[in-house]
Amino acid sequence: MNAKKINIAIDGYSSCGKSTLAKQLAKALGYIYVDSGSMYRAIALYAIRNGLVKNGKVDAKRLIEELPNIDISFQYDNYSDKIYTCLNNENVEDEIRNNIAVSEIVSKISQIPEVRQKLHHIQQRIAQNKGVVMDGRDIGSVVLPDAELKIFMTADKKIRAQRRFEELKKKGVNITLQEVLDNLEKRDYDDTHRKVNPLTQPQDAKILDNSNLTPQEQLQLALQWAKEKIKENEVEC
Ligand code: DC
Numbered sequence: 001m002n003a004k005k006i007n008i009a010i011d012g013y014s015s016c017g018k019s020t021l022a023k024q025l026a027k028a029l030g031y032i033y034v035d036s037g038s039m040y041r042a043i044a045l046y047a048i049r050n051g052l053v054k055n056g057k058v059d060a061k062r063l064i065e066e067l068p069n070i071d072i073s074f075q076y077d078n079y080s081d082k083i084y085t086c087l088n089n090e091n092v093e094d095e096i097r098n099n100i101a102v103s104e105i106v107s108k109i110s111q112i113p114e115v116r117q118k119l120h121h122i123q124q125r126i127a128q129n130k131g132v133v134m135d136g137r138d139i140g141s142v143v144l145p146d147a148e149l150k151i152f153m154t155a156d157k158k159i160r161a162q163r164r165f166e167e168l169k170k171k172g173v174n175i176t177l178q179e180v181l182d183n184l185e186k187r188d189y190d191d192t193h194r195k196v197n198p199l200t201q202p203q204d205a206k207i208l209d210n211s212n213l214t215p216q217e218q219l220q221l222a223l224q225w226a227k228e229k230i231k232e233n234e235v236e237c
Contacts, residue, residue, distance in 0.1 A: 024215070060112050123143045
């Protein structure tokens, strides 16, 4: 008999390795991985392409009017074993990651309540049949408050900055460690202080501080938690 599936919500600060863990967990459990940040990025891309961003400001009124014309979905590519974010059926995965303008404006886009509402609806629909690992900032607190397992990830900010710095260096980005650290502190502040659905630590979340853990060690820990929850869930049903 198949084990009963659960939902897993992973929230935490930027550059904590949330997506690395979420992808690994989904693979190990045979679950669907959903990167909620990519959905905010896809809407940011739509706003940029349609002239709704000028001088670092978003025309929120027009973007809200345009929301019914924006479809965000995911496609799985067998060949590369990767999931792609699609904006109105176009694969925009690379563009939402590499376009600096997207990274610069996405935080403002994510503060628009109507945008959040639309994405929450899609996220909840994807998770309704269970078997989902979703990462973001408000997944355990708002999107999937009933997720059987909630993980809140954190790590020392200097360690996070160093990891991000090395990643960017590998990509050939010309940036100093101090600039990475400053950017990270700003993003932590924005995420935890915004008015709508700020990043919070759900009371029932397991805390995973990965400052001194390898990706393999953190996966083992999270897998152990997931297996315990799957077992509990079977007993309850
Ligand atoms: O995880 P990320 O950097 O790709 O997220 C992009 C932006 O979207 C970032 O500003 C935080 C925001 N976000 C959010 O507000 N809620 C989520 N569930 C996920 C991301």
